[in-house]
Amino acid sequence: MVDLRKKQIKDVKLCQVLNVISMDDLEIMGKCKKLEKLNLTQEDDFMVNLIKAQLGNDWREFLLKKLDQLLEKYRRNVDTAEGYRLGE
Numbered sequence: 360m361v362d363l364r365k366k367q368i369k370d371v372k373l374c375q376v377l378n379v380i381s382m383d384d385l386e387i388m389g390k391c392k393k394l395e396k397l398n399l400t401q402e403d404d405f406m407v408n409l410i411k412a413q414l415g416n417d418w419r420e421f422l423l424k425k426l427d428q429l430l431e432k433y434r435r436n437v438d439t440a441e442g443y444r445l446g447e
Contacts, residue, residue: 384414 387410394407405425412421 387411387414 391407391411394403399407408421412418415421
């Protein structure tokens with residue numbers, strides 16, 4: 360296992376934006392970076408992005424964006440679903 364205390368953070372701005380402050384945060388970011396270099400499935404890519412978003416101060420923004428995308432994708436079904444109407 361890499362000693363993250365000795366490893367330089369190359370993407371300082373990303374770490375600042377994501378509020379990476381603990382050794383666990385650094386370990387999570389390192390593993391996410393490794394995974395991002397791989398040819399991930401769409402589902403696995405989403406999971407990596409979700410995990411990274413959890414490190415941020417405003418992780419809800421990412422979740423709301425994804426929920427909006429899903430609602431738009433399935434808008435016809437959502438608009439016609441019994442007992443549920445979009446408030447827009």
